[in-house]
Amino acid sequence: MRPGRGEAAFKLAAVGLLSLLVAFTAVPLLVLVARAASAAGELGLWSLWSSPATLQALRGTLVTSTGAAAMSFVLGLPLAVLLERTDLPHRHALRAAFTLPTAIPPFIWGMGWVALANPRAGLLNRALGAGTVDIYSGFGVAFVLGAAGLPLVMLPAAAVLARLDPSHAEAARDFGAGPVRTHLAVPVRLALPAAASGAALVFLFAAAAFGVPYLLGVTATPPTPTLTTRIYAEMLMGPAGLWNAAAYSLLLLAMAVVVLLLSRLLGRSGRTALLSGKGLKQRALQLGPLRTPLSAAVIALALVLVVAPLLAVALASLTTPAGDLTVSHWGRVLADPRTLSATVNSVALSLAAAAAVTTLGLVLSMIRRRSAALGHAAELLAAWPYAVPGTVLAIALLAAFSRDLRFVFFDSFALVLALANTLWLLLLAWVAKHLAFGTRNAAEGLARVDPSLAEAARVSGAGPLRAFVDAVVPQLKGPLAAAFTLTFLTCATELTLAVLLVPPGRDVLGTLLFELQSYADPASAAVIACAFVLFVLAVLGTRAALVARRVDA
Amino acid sequence: MVSLEQVHKSYGETPVVKGLSLEVARGEMIALLGPSGCGKTTTLRIIAGLEHADAGRVHIDGALVTGQPPEARGLGMVFQSYAIWPHKTVAENVEYPLKLKGVAGREALVRQALGWVRLDALAQRMPHALSGGQLQRVALARALVASPKVLLLDEPLSNLDAALREDLRAEIAALRARLGTTMIYVTHDQNEALALADRVAVMNHGVIEQLAPPRELYESPKTPFVAAFVGGANVLEGRLDGADFVCGDRRLVLPADLERPAAARHLVIRPEALTVGDGPNELGVVASLFLGHSTEVRFDVAGHLMRALAPAHVRPKPGENVRVRIDRAQLFS
Numbered sequence: 001m002r003p004g005r006g007e008a009a010f011k012l013a014a015v016g017l018l019s020l021l022v023a024f025t026a027v028p029l030l031v032l033v034a035r036a037a038s039a040a041g042e043l044g045l046w047s048l049w050s051s052p053a054t055l056q057a058l059r060g061t062l063v064t065s066t067g068a069a070a071m072s073f074v075l076g077l078p079l080a081v082l083l084e085r086t087d088l089p090h091r092h093a094l095r096a097a098f099t100l101p102t103a104i105p106p107f108i109w110g111m112g113w114v115a116l117a118n119p120r121a122g123l124l125n126r127a128l129g130a131g132t133v134d135i136y137s138g139f140g141v142a143f144v145l146g147a148a149g150l151p152l153v154m155l156p157a158a159a160v161l162a163r164l165d166p167s168h169a170e171a172a173r174d175f176g177a178g179p180v181r182t183h184l185a186v187p188v189r190l191a192l193p194a195a196a197s198g199a200a201l202v203f204l205f206a207a208a209a210f211g212v213p214y215l216l217g218v219t220a221t222p223p224t225p226t227l228t229t230r231i232y233a234e235m236l237m238g239p240a241g242l243w244n245a246a247a248y249s250l251l252l253l254a255m256a257v258v259v260l261l262l263s264r265l266l267g268r269s270g271r272t273a274l275l276s277g278k279g280l281k282q283r284a285l286q287l288g289p290l291r292t293p294l295s296a297a298v299i300a301l302a303l304v305l306v307v308a309p310l311l312a313v314a315l316a317s318l319t320t321p322a323g324d325l326t327v328s329h330w331g332r333v334l335a336d337p338r339t340l341s342a343t344v345n346s347v348a349l350s351l352a353a354a355a356a357v358t359t360l361g362l363v364l365s366m367i368r369r370r371s372a373a374l375g376h377a378a379e380l381l382a383a384w385p386y387a388v389p390g391t392v393l394a395i396a397l398l399a400a401f402s403r404d405l406r407f408v409f410f411d412s413f414a415l416v417l418a419l420a421n422t423l424w425l426l427l428l429a430w431v432a433k434h435l436a437f438g439t440r441n442a443a444e445g446l447a448r449v450d451p452s453l454a455e456a457a458r459v460s461g462a463g464p465l466r467a468f469v470d471a472v473v474p475q476l477k478g479p480l481a482a483a484f485t486l487t488f489l490t491c492a493t494e495l496t497l498a499v500l501l502v503p504p505g506r507d508v509l510g511t512l513l514f515e516l517q518s519y520a521d522p523a524s525a526a527v528i529a530c531a532f533v534l535f536v537l538a539v540l541g542t543r544a545a546l547v548a549r550r551v552d553a
Numbered sequence: 554m555v556s557l558e559q560v561h562k563s564y565g566e567t568p569v570v571k572g573l574s575l576e577v578a579r580g581e582m583i584a585l586l587g588p589s590g591c592g593k594t595t596t597l598r599i600i601a602g603l604e605h606a607d608a609g610r611v612h613i614d615g616a617l618v619t620g621q622p623p624e625a626r627g628l629g630m631v632f633q634s635y636a637i638w639p640h641k642t643v644a645e646n647v648e649y650p651l652k653l654k655g656v657a658g659r660e661a662l663v664r665q666a667l668g669w670v671r672l673d674a675l676a677q678r679m680p681h682a683l684s685g686g687q688l689q690r691v692a693l694a695r696a697l698v699a700s701p702k703v704l705l706l707d708e709p710l711s712n713l714d715a716a717l718r719e720d721l722r723a724e725i726a727a728l729r730a731r732l733g734t735t736m737i738y739v740t741h742d743q744n745e746a747l748a749l750a751d752r753v754a755v756m757n758h759g760v761i762e763q764l765a766p767p768r769e770l771y772e773s774p775k776t777p778f779v780a781a782f783v784g785g786a787n788v789l790e791g792r793l794d795g796a797d798f799v800c801g802d803r804r805l806v807l808p809a810d811l812e813r814p815a816a817a818r819h820l821v822i823r824p825e826a827l828t829v830g831d832g833p834n835e836l837g838v839v840a841s842l843f844l845g846h847s848t849e850v851r852f853d854v855a856g857h858l859m860r861a862l863a864p865a866h867v868r869p870k871p872g873e874n875v876r877v878r879i880d881r882a883q884l885f886s
């Protein structure tokens with residue numbers, strides 16, 4: 001065998017796989033752009049974009065997303081400082097509580113707030129008098145999304161604060177700065193870029209959100225439509241609406257690109273110079289007399305933002321409209337054959353997506369290791385669907401696969417790709433969307449594996465693939481399991497892609513939840529939401545326990 | 554058993570191995586000795602097939618293997634970082650090469666190999682519960698279990714502490730006496746190379762400067778580099794002027810019987826070939842270090858350091874001028 005031959009076979013296989021990925025992820029986006037442009041030919045894309053309805057939706061998106069970003073920034077940065085740099089009590093538990101919002105779909109937080117602050121029947125309004133707080137508004141959308149996005153600001157800022165080079169604080173002290181300046185002003189200034197970059201991501205997360213604006217904005221008086229809810233409305237109008245939806249999607253996409261670049265820029269500016277060293281354990285700032293009031297305030301915040309909405313959902317699943325306790329909702333939902341079929345579909349599709357994401361992640365990171373150029377392509381390919389708003393991804397896939405595609409090979413053997421109106425399209429979307437989980441975890445894991453492990457297997461007589469499977473893959477169990485769990489969890493509780501892509505007459509849990517909450521039966525929706533939350537908590541708890549056991553061992 | 558012909562290898566623009574040729578006889582143990590970065594590991598990896606040469610040919614056991622992948626070469630290899638698979642037990646690690654070959658009666662062979670390295674008792678242990686020395690013994694057993702044509706070792710002892718290093722060195726020598734395996738042993742430690750190998754190849758900047766049995770290498774180095782690297786000799790640059798060697802503004806009186814080629818540019822003197830306290834040269838002392846059994850005296854020769862080994866009772870002070878005689882030396886062009 002010539003040395004080049006194995007390499008050539010590898011390259012061929014890699015290029016094949018990447019082309020397949022391009023076909024299923026990048027091409028739909030191009031189709032979206034092309035279709036939107038051609039549809040615009042008749043009406044004029046510009047006239048569509050500048051119509052009052054569009055401008056109203058655009059304003060809705062901008063206002064709610066800016067509000068959400070501002071809220072998460074204003075709360076997230078101080079929380080990061082309090083939890084990371086001070087002697088605040090119960091830091092560990094509080095940290096876990098404030099991290100929870102990312103693990104639970106935003107729609108459920110929205111349901112929680114509906115149960116709390118619905119103007120007529122909300123628990124708060126029952127306690128304080130009808131109409132005191134009204135969650136059905138642009139303000140409500142921003143508030144719920146800001147709370148749900150809080151970890152996106154708090155966690156990166158806390159990470160910076162944890163790794164800060166202590167010499168910065170010491171230098172400040174040497175120059176005669178007081179404890180508040182050394183422990184607060186300096187670190188906060190250094191954590192600012194990470195928090196700002198996180199806030200930009202919250203903006204993106206809020207602009208891409210569909211469930212919460214649909215739940216709280218569309219029925220508000222006056223209604224606050226957003227780009228995503230407009231896209232959904234167009235979608236409901238059938239094939240004709242698809243092209244308007246595509247045109248709206250382009251706007252959203254452009255916004256996403258700009259904000260993402262901005263976030264990267266902010267994040268990078270913060271990385272320079274300040275993260276030297278391993279971060280010696282720092283002395284925490286003694287809060288002194290402020291310790292008790294600050295602690296009470298933070299606990300109250302956690303109760304309001306995290307505990308109350310979840311309890312409200314739980315209560316909604318257990319009470320009659322009159323307010324009496326009942327388990328009849330649970331009985332009804334569990335007995336409904338739709339629940340069973342939706343659960344089976346959700347679990348099966350999520351498992352398939354998780355398996356595909358993990359496998360593809362592993363393969364893509366292998367490609368990355370062996371060929372820098374192909375690896376770069378693979379990285380990009382895996383990263384972009386995660387950054388693109390889910391609604392845009394869904395519309396792109398619908399635009400690309402709305403008709404059956406026929407591929408005829410050698411004039412005789414035809415492959416018909418009929419994805420439209422099947423659950424396969426949802427699976428495809430889930431895999432594309434979460435591919436980054438797989439590649440990121442696999443790449444990080446691979447970077448930590450000593451290459452001589454594989455080389456020892458080669459010299460022992462194993463071919464390249466066998467050596468990889470026998471010597472390297474077993475070392476990646478942890479990161480791959482994490483990617484699998486995360487993908488499974490996210491897909492099983494996913495809503496946006498499901499609502500847009502599941503064909504009529506089929507159900508997954510996300511669509512069932514959405515439908516019950518929006519049209520029919522909020523109490524049953526609360527039951528499913530509770531089941532989601534319990535499921536998420538169980539999985540996270542199991543993982544934490546497993547990790548703790550591994551650390552002990 | 555192994556032959557390299559004019560092997561070249563570059564990483565990007567940087568040549569790392571430059572036209573290296575080497576013949577290793579069956580059953581022979583060769584050490585590749587040289588400073589860090591001289592291309593030892595790269596050469597070994599080219600033999601293993603883990604790296605492909607840009608030019609040149611590699612034969613193993615008479616067959617041309619250039620371009621063959623490592624799994625087709627039938628070799629054993631011990632890595633500096635042990636490379637023991639952490640998810641397999643000791644026995645499973647050792648069994649792996651046999652499993653790939655589909656050998657029958659593997660259990661007995663594994664037990665035998667573990668016996669060679671005295672690890673019989675630890676067969677069922679997981680690697681994380683082993684010490685560095687034990688891990689490297691597992692690596693030896695794994696590399697030898699399938700009777701490789703050649704055993705390649707890349708600085709196998711460099712991660713171990715001094716005492717363990719001695720033990721394992723003796724064990725490798727004993728294993729070799731017992732099994733007669735052809736071995737290529739990479740190291741930057743001259744003691745290891747001289748103690749273990751039948752012949753030592755001293756490498757510098759991607760070429761072999763000298764390939765010779767240890768004694769010959771030590772007694773008649775072919776280049777100033779070999780003399781300096783293997784014997785720790787002093788190398789002074791200069792030229793002959795009459796019978797003396799001139800280095801900068803210093804004039805050194807050489808032994809009378811020294812052969813003096815006209816083109817000589819390097820004077821090589823071993824530390825033990827200098828007599829301190831008597832002789833025709835007067836040199837300034839920079840430092841004198843008491844080593845127990847002897848004293849190392851450091852002189853300044855026109856801005857270069859020259860080390861001499863003197864008996865322990867000789868203790869010149871820094872700044873003093875001391876008489877020195879060169880008993881033996883070598884001149885190189």
Ligand SMILES: Nc1ncnc2c1ncn2[C@@H]1O[C@H](COP(=O)(O)OP(=O)(O)OP(=O)(O)O)[C@@H](O)[C@H]1O
Nearest residue numbers: 564565569587588589590591592593594595596741
């Ligand atoms: N994969 C690589 N890419 C680029 N340069 C490399 C690579 N591997 C080795 N080199 C360079 O080639 C030169 C020789 O490396 P090699 O590992 O063979 O040295 P060595 O003699 O084994 O040194 P050491 O004693 O430090 O292990 C070094 O300068 C090294 O930096």
Ligand SMILES: [Mg+2]
Nearest residue numbers: 593594595708
């Ligand atoms: Mg080396």
